[in-house]
Amino acid sequence: MSSYQLNIEEILANIMEIGAHTVGLQFPEGLKMYATSVARQIEEETGANVIISGDPCYGACDVSDTAMKGLVDLLIHFGHTPLPLEYDVPVLFLEAEFQLDVTPSVIKALNLLKDYKKIGLVTTAQHLHLIDEITGILKENGKEVIMKEGRGTQKAQVLGCNFSSIENLSVDAFLFLGSGNFHPLGIKLSTDKPVIIADPYHNEARNIHEFTDRMMRIRFAKITKAREGERFGIIVSSKKGQYRMELAQSLKDTIEAEGKQAFIIFMNQITPELLVPYRDLDAFVVTACPRIAIDDANIYDKPLLTPEELLIVLDKKEWGDYVMDEIRYED
Ligand code: SF4
Incomplete structure (x- = not known):
């Protein structure tokens, strides 16, 4: 198949x-x-x-x-x-399980990892079956491979909303296997360690640092624009694994304590079209999937913020303390 x-x-x-x-x-x-x-x-x-x-x-x-x-x-x-x-x-x-040949991209990644010994290996669900093979290649090339389970994730696995498997890992750099930049960006922002991507789909290896700089400039611009806002929409997802009503209520209180207005909007799908009726709002805070505010930023005309970013907008956190939004199910 x-x-x-x-x-x-x-x-x-x-x-x-x-x-x-x-x-x-x-x-x-x-x-x-x-x-x-x-x-x-x-x-x-x-x-x-x-x-x-x-x-x-x-x-x-x-x-x-x-x-x-x-x-x-x-x-x-x-x-x-x-x-x-x-x-x-x-x-x-x-x-x-995605069947693909990972060796060429991992070999390319090794060039970018040449200065590092202890490597944290990270990937997403559809590549977990490849972990042993990649570990073998890294070890053959003199690397030490470090991985652990996260809260609700398997060994070496991250989700776009859950980076707990890399928390406090003592490594020199990370190797992410997969395509796309969102997960490596999350690893970079969570750890501030070098993150190299081995992308077997495009048969290439790259460092996430340039993308991180570009993305941070975009996020800074969104935060700056949202600072002028007086009326905020706080989006809560009805999807069970994205539902964070308690967080939304506390963000609403925080916004209102600053003399601004906040409205909780409960919805299943989040699209630019579905937000059109709320033209009177200046910015939205997305408590649903953390990827929406980051990955889809350019299709919305109003700033979409993560809950963490809202705290920077309201001067409750410093820009230098920027972290990715994560969904913690035990909360
Ligand atoms: S909330 Fe977003 S990142 Fe997390 S599992 Fe769902 S789709 Fe993936």
Whole structure:
């Protein structure tokens, strides 16, 4: 099945084991093209009826258990590892392992890591199965590899909202395996250590520092603009793993204590179109997925801030203490 490996046998065994009559399937955007073939295989081999979730899904923060409660006996959520949340129906999390050759990009990354001995290895869920292979390459090249589990994440795994697996790691530099800049940016800002990306999709290696400088200039501009604001929207997500109403309430109190106005807006999807009716607000604070304010900044005409950035806007924190927003489920 293309370059993703889905463990269909595990699915079939689970369905048989619990005797599920109706099974829900939920795929992240990049895997939705496999939905109908998986559904067909399940229906043919188990006799169960399958319902596919058609809503957008970007993480394990957004499991459709509540929406499918009463509809399905088992929900299979693909492509993400579970978060420490309670679900309304039995959920089987099935990682989708991306099959790719990591060696060339890791070899290139070694050039950029030549001055460092102790390397913190970090990646995302779809590459966790490659960790041993990369560790082998690093060790063969004289490196010491350091990894640990995080709160709600596996060894070496980070999420865009959870960098706990790299907290207090004693390393000289980090090697991130994957594509995109958001996770390496989070590692850089959380640790202030050199972060090298081995990107097997583009067969390249790069240092995150230039991107970090560019992104920080953009964030500084957003914060500066938001300082002029008098009326703030505080967005709370109805997605179970992104829901932070308590935080939103405390931010509202903080804003109002400064003599400004704040309004809590509760929503499931966050898009520029859905914020159009709130033209009278000067800036938004996003307590939902931390990626929204950073990754999507340029599609919104008003500043979108993380909760951490709001504290800088209100002079409760220094710009020099900038950190990424993280969702802490134990809070
Ligand atoms: S909140 Fe955002 S970064 Fe965290 S798991 Fe969900 S989609 Fe990923």
